Amino acid sequence: MLKILSGNKVSELDQSFIKHENISSWQLMERASLAFSNWFMQSHGNSGDKVFVFCGPGNNGGDGLAIARQLFDKGFSVSVVLFSSLSNSSKDWQENFKMLPEDIGKFQFDDFDFQLADGGIIIDALFGIGINRPLEGKFLKAILSLNKIGGEKIAIDIPSGLPSDDLVEGEAFLADVTVSFQFPKLSLLVPDHVKFVGDLEVVDLGIPSSFLERFESPYYFIQSASVKQGHTKFHKFSHKGDFGRVLFIGGRKGKVGAIILSAKAALRTGSGLVHVWAEGSSEDVIHASALELMTEGEEVMKRIDDFDALGIGPGMGEIPEMVFEEILRSFRKPIVLDADALNMIARHSELWDLLPSGSILTPHVGEFDRLAGKSMDHFDRLKKAKTLAEKNKIYLVLKGAYTCISTPDGKQYFNSTGTKHMATAGSGDVLTGILTSFLGQGYSPFNACVAGVYHHGLAGEIASKEKVRGTIASDILEKIPESFLKLGID
Ligand SMILES: NC(=O)C1=CN([C@@H]2O[C@H](COP(=O)(O)OP(=O)(O)OC[C@H]3O[C@@H](n4cnc5c(N)ncnc54)[C@H](OP(=O)(O)O)[C@@H]3O)[C@@H](O)[C@H]2O)[C@@H](O)CC1
Numbered sequence: 001m002l003k004i005l006s007g008n009k010v011s012e013l014d015q016s017f018i019k020h021e022n023i024s025s026w027q028l029m030e031r032a033s034l035a036f037s038n039w040f041m042q043s044h045g046n047s048g049d050k051v052f053v054f055c056g057p058g059n060n061g062g063d064g065l066a067i068a069r070q071l072f073d074k075g076f077s078v079s080v081v082l083f084s085s086l087s088n089s090s091k092d093w094q095e096n097f098k099m100l101p102e103d104i105g106k107f108q109f110d111d112f113d114f115q116l117a118d119g120g121i122i123i124d125a126l127f128g129i130g131i132n133r134p135l136e137g138k139f140l141k142a143i144l145s146l147n148k149i150g151g152e153k154i155a156i157d158i159p160s161g162l163p164s165d166d167l168v169e170g171e172a173f174l175a176d177v178t179v180s181f182q183f184p185k186l187s188l189l190v191p192d193h194v195k196f197v198g199d200l201e202v203v204d205l206g207i208p209s210s211f212l213e214r215f216e217s218p219y220y221f222i223q224s225a226s227v228k229q230g231h232t233k234f235h236k237f238s239h240k241g242d243f244g245r246v247l248f249i250g251g252r253k254g255k256v257g258a259i260i261l262s263a264k265a266a267l268r269t270g271s272g273l274v275h276v277w278a279e280g281s282s283e284d285v286i287h288a289s290a291l292e293l294m295t296e297g298e299e300v301m302k303r304i305d306d307f308d309a310l311g312i313g314p315g316m317g318e319i320p321e322m323v324f325e326e327i328l329r330s331f332r333k334p335i336v337l338d339a340d341a342l343n344m345i346a347r348h349s350e351l352w353d354l355l356p357s358g359s360i361l362t363p364h365v366g367e368f369d370r371l372a373g374k375s376m377d378h379f380d381r382l383k384k385a386k387t388l389a390e391k392n393k394i395y396l397v398l399k400g401a402y403t404c405i406s407t408p409d410g411k412q413y414f415n416s417t418g419t420k421h422m423a424t425a426g427s428g429d430v431l432t433g434i435l436t437s438f439l440g441q442g443y444s445p446f447n448a449c450v451a452g453v454y455h456h457g458l459a460g461e462i463a464s465k466e467k468v469r470g471t472i473a474s475d476i477l478e479k480i481p482e483s484f485l486k487l488g489i490d
């Protein structure tokens with residue numbers, strides 16, 4: 001798992017890593033700049049476009065100067081625009097300035113006509129994680145000009161103006177792509193900043209995850225390697241009992257499709273036996289949609305403890321509080337709660353105390369705000385999610401781009417898979433199915449959450465490669481098996 005450090009820990013990380021590797025700070029900057037330039041060459045090739053690098057006075061500007069040199073060496077026509085002089089710039093900035101080839105265009109901000117850069121490739125190296133106040137003066141003027149002109153906009157590490165762990169104040173660079181070093185900064189992962197960040201790329205500086213573990217931080221970015229490790233291995237003599245018996249409760253009042261999506265997703269995730277308790281009249285459609293599904297009625301309450309896991313809520317509507325309470329009282333293993341089950345808890349706060357510890361709640365932002373009250377911004381929402389998970393000893397899966405899992409021990413794990421094409425009705429129901437399936441197969445709630453959100457996002461990515469904006473939730477669940485193949489899990 002990749003730790004996400006706060007901006008003020010990064011210089012500590014740098015110093016410590018430099019010492020550990022016995023390299024200079026310039027060498028680390030060169031490594032970071034090469035990581036960017038290699039990404040750039042891979043994504044742009046030798047396009048022949050003009051490149052303009054806007055370099056601030058700190059190490060972000062130093063990266064910019066090194067990148068300018070590296071891209072020039074690859075044959076690009078490169079110009080740099082400077083905001084500081086040699087004497088008031090960082091040490092490694094000075095080093096890189098001296099190394100700039102003669103034929104690179106060099107402009108001082110005051111003399112630069114921004115129309116020159118219009119239509120070119122604009123690389124923002126004004127400020128990185130060292131920004132400590134809102135932009136003003138020449139820096140603000142530059143960002144406003146850059147935001148107005150055309151061309152492709154790429155930010156190094158973080159769009160200039162964004163603080164690394166907080167909400168933006170004032171203006172910031174509007175990037176099409178942000179190329180962040182080693183791990184994504186927290187503020188790149190919140191919906192409030194999407195217009196600044198654009199697409200997010202994370203490039204590796206070769207700092208091992210284990211090294212990052214030395215630094216205090218509650219935030220993590222989920223990586224495929226840790227998802228792979230978290231999977232249970234099944235053997236030659238495994239039988240369907242090993243793969244769990246799960247029950248889905250929901251699918252009423254014209255929304256039977258929701259619970260069918262969850263149930264089919266559980267089958268595709270590997271569940272042995274999948275039962276559905278939905279509105280009585282929907283039995284036929286459930287059987288017709290998947291022959292493997294079994295339907296249940298109210299009498300299932302008598303044997304509810306036979307199930308390994310429950311998934312409650314998709315398309316459920318408001319059911320009598322008594323019935324909901326009885327389910328929570330009779331089933332004491334972790335449960336997945338989604339959609340209307342979350343709305344029930346939002347309306348009847350006494351139900352919080354009945355949730356089996358280790359249960360998984362999967363609200364989208366709207367459902368979360370009903371559960372926890374309105375939030376000022378996503379940072380505020382993340383704090384509330386952390387508190388709710390700790391207080392109730394549950395796993396809170398706050399869905400969206402970069403879905404965030406808050407755990408009972410106060411940590412927060414951001415998902416790295418997924419695509420905008422998953423913003424389609426029923427895609428959350430598919431996630432409920434996957435999570436319930438993993439719980440039923442005996443995964444710990446933590447492993448179920450991490451593997452669940454990762455596979456859901458990966459299946460969505462695979463589906464959207466074919467179906468693009470026509471992707472529907474059924475496409476996502478049909479690609480779950482391919483998401484296992486991609487990780488080499490049988
Ligand atoms: N391990 C890694 O990830 C690596 C990271 N690296 C790179 O280093 C970057 C961080 O560099 P950094 O610490 O020098 O900070 P950076 O953002 O360039 O600027 C800070 C300077 O600006 C100033 N200042 C601040 N706010 C201001 C404002 N609003 N308006 C005006 N001035 C303002 C402030 O000085 P002050 O004015 O406060 O005295 C300071 O001088 C990081 O993002 C990445 O690109 C790699 O090179 C190596 C490996």
Ligand SMILES: Nc1ncnc2c1ncn2[C@@H]1O[C@H](COP(=O)(O)OP(=O)(O)O)[C@@H](O)[C@H]1O
Pocket residue numbers: 339364399400401402403417418419420421422423424425426427428429430431456
């Ligand atoms: N822009 C996006 N990028 C990545 N994943 C997304 C995006 N939009 C939605 N998703 C994912 O799709 C699912 C949507 O869930 P939800 O809003 O509950 O939908 P529904 O209620 O229709 O099933 C969540 O798992 C969410 O993480």
Ligand SMILES: [K+]
Pocket residue numbers: 060124125126127128155156157158159160
């Ligand atoms: K930047």
